[in-house]
Amino acid sequence: MQTYDLxxxxxxxxxxxxxxxxxxxxxxxxxxxxxxxxxxxxxxxxKGRCNITNTKQHDDFLSHVYPDSRFLNPALRNFSNFKTIEFFNSLGLKTVTERGERVFPESGKAWDVAECLIKWAKKTGTEIICNAKVKSLNIENDKICSVNVDFGNCEKIIEAKYFLIAxxxxxxxxxxxxxxxxxxxxQAGHTVTDLRPSLVPLKIKNHNTQLNKLQLKNVSLSLYVDGNYIDDEFGEIEFNKTGITGALTLRLSRKAVGAVIAKKHAELRLDLKPALNCEQLKNRIAREMQTVKTNHALLCKLLPQQMLAVFAEKANIKLQNRITDTDVEKIINSLKNITFDVSGFNGFDEAIVTAGGVSLKEIDSKTMKSKIMKNLxxxxxxxxxxxxxxGYNLQIAFSTARLAAQSIVNRN
Ligand SMILES: Cc1cc2nc3c(=O)[nH]c(=O)nc-3n(C[C@H](O)[C@H](O)[C@H](O)COP(=O)(O)OP(=O)(O)OC[C@H]3O[C@@H](n4cnc5c(N)ncnc54)[C@H](O)[C@@H]3O)c2cc1C
Structure with missing residues (x-):
């Protein structure tokens, strides 16, 4: 039997x-x-470019972490987003900082980030075995002594002093x-909290598939739960066959998923012209009406073609009709506020991250050590x-891993 430190x-x-x-x-x-x-x-x-981390200041960074950002505090202090950038740069991977303080490899290739980490890990002497699936842990006296590994054609028991589940x-x-x-x-006695997909596309009630693949830029989307404002985001959305996706929607999805699971009424309100208030929109429409006479012609000036029919239905106007004052009012109201009822969310196969996991109460945030199992x-x-x-989720992975490994080194 082979024995490892970790x-x-x-x-x-x-x-x-x-x-x-x-x-x-x-x-x-x-x-x-x-x-x-x-x-x-x-x-x-x-999207194949790997948003490695970001350059947000400590408290700002933590404000994007759930369900209890205080848990990440020691790990992020120990190996911050700035240290992550330094780390990759020291390995020869140049980085660039883009809009939203997001950090990417200069090459624009996520593949380079993966290869750089693997090369470094191997250089440090790490032995990496692939096509090897850990099946279970072997536990004796509150300690893990070994793991059972399935190599496809054979199974092996491998021992170590410490174990890190990643x-x-x-x-x-x-x-x-x-x-x-x-x-x-x-198996080690830990509690796993409820698992939910997060950063996931949302399903819309009575969704109109005519909108499928329509992308809208510079729009604002707000989430309301049981009629109460929860959050809003500005940016880009994309419709799909069952509902809405895109960066904006994904960012709101955690709270929307929570509301759906709690059987509350979650509603998305879309502002198609966030840069203009109602008065400014009224002036804009008045200018357009000097050359156009029908609702259809007017909306062609204001919206993508693919959206016209759905918009007209939501605004309760007839596209072929000549524009009336009442229609103008309805158009303005709908441009500023189209509502979509959230009926559900897509599954884990389309979720960027999993919300929930090994309970924070059972892990020491200063070391990442299990409070239940001595060497886990x-x-x-x-x-x-x-x-x-x-870039937050990868940074969480880097910070917690660095702290866990350093804690093990200090104990060894
Ligand atoms: C499409 C997509 C895009 C994303 N983009 C970004 C982004 O740009 N920026 C960002 O910050 N985050 C992003 N994320 C999230 C981020 O990638 C993850 O949060 C992060 O990779 C988690 O790292 P991890 O090491 O904890 O887990 P993982 O990266 O999931 O690694 C776990 C590893 O464990 C292996 N494994 C599992 N079970 C066993 C077993 N029994 N035996 C042996 N091996 C096992 C798996 O094969 C896997 O390789 C994205 C996620 C997705 C899905």
Whole structure:
């Protein structure tokens, strides 16, 4: 039987960073990955560009983290978003900061981020094995002594002093994140809070499929739950076959999903002209009416063609009719406020992250050590932490993994 100082389950963002950190300090580290190559999720992140992190200040960063950002505080202080940038730059991966303070590799290739991390982890002496699936933990006297690993053609028991579970969540399961880590955590006596898809497209009641694939830029979308304002976002949305997606919608989705699960009435209100108030819109329409006479001609000046029929129905006007004062009022009201009832949300296979996970109450936030099992640590998306879009989720993985690995090094 082989023995290691540290076994890390899952070679994603957290697993790779944790492995390199511990191996660099001389620990004998084995990183076990069930897919054919590590870091599949990083490779598809940020639409293939990988939004590695961002340059938000500490408190601003934490304000985007759920359900309890205080838990991340020590890990982020220890390995901040700025340290992440320095870290990648020191490995030769140049980065650029874009709109919204989001940081990407200069090459624009997520693949480069994955390869850079793997190369570094290997250079530190980490042993990485792929196509190897951890099936279960072997526990004796409140300690994990080994893991059972399925290599496809054979099974092995591998021992270590410490174990770090970095198996990610259950979103985009084709990347390998199928939730195995939750089973291991439960086996070790941990509580796993309710799992929900987050940063996920929302389904709309009586959705009109004519809108499918329509993209709207510079719009504002607000979420109301049981009639109460919850949040709003400005940017881009896209309609799909069942509802709405796009960066804006994804950012509102966590709270919308929560409302749907709680069986509350979630409603999205779309402002198609957020830069103009009603008075300014009225003036704009008055100018357009010098050359156009029908509702159809007027709306062609204001909206994409694909939206006209749905808009007319929502505004309760007839497209072919000549414009009346009442129609102008209805048009203005609808331009500023089209409502969509949220009827549900898409599944984990389309969710950027998993909300919920190993309970924060059972992990020491200063070390990432399990409060239940003596030699067990957690890092990354498996923990009950998630955040909005903008490089936060990868940073959570990096910060928690760095802290976990350093804590193990200090104990060894
Ligand atoms: C489409 C998409 C785009 C995204 N874009 C961004 C972005 O631009 N910026 C950002 O900050 N976040 C982004 N995210 C979220 C971010 O990628 C994840 O939060 C982050 O990768 C989680 O890292 P992790 O290491 O915890 O888990 P993962 O990256 O999921 O890695 C877990 C690894 O564990 C392995 N594993 C699981 N079970 C076992 C087992 N039994 N045995 C062995 N190995 C196992 C898996 O195969 C996987 O490789 C995106 C997510 C998706 C799905």
């Amino acid at each position: 076994i890390i389950i899952g070679a994603g963002a957290a697993g790779l960073l944790g492995a390199g950190t511990a191996a660099e300090k001389g620990l004998k580290v084995l990183l076990i990955e069930k897919m054919e190559k590590p870091a599949r999720k990083i490779r598809i992140s940020g 198996t990610g969540g259950i979103s985009y399961p084709l990347t390998g994140s199928t939730g195995d880590g939750y089973t291991f955590a439960k 640590y957690f890092a990354g998306e498996i923990i009950d932490l998630d955040a909005g879009t903008g």
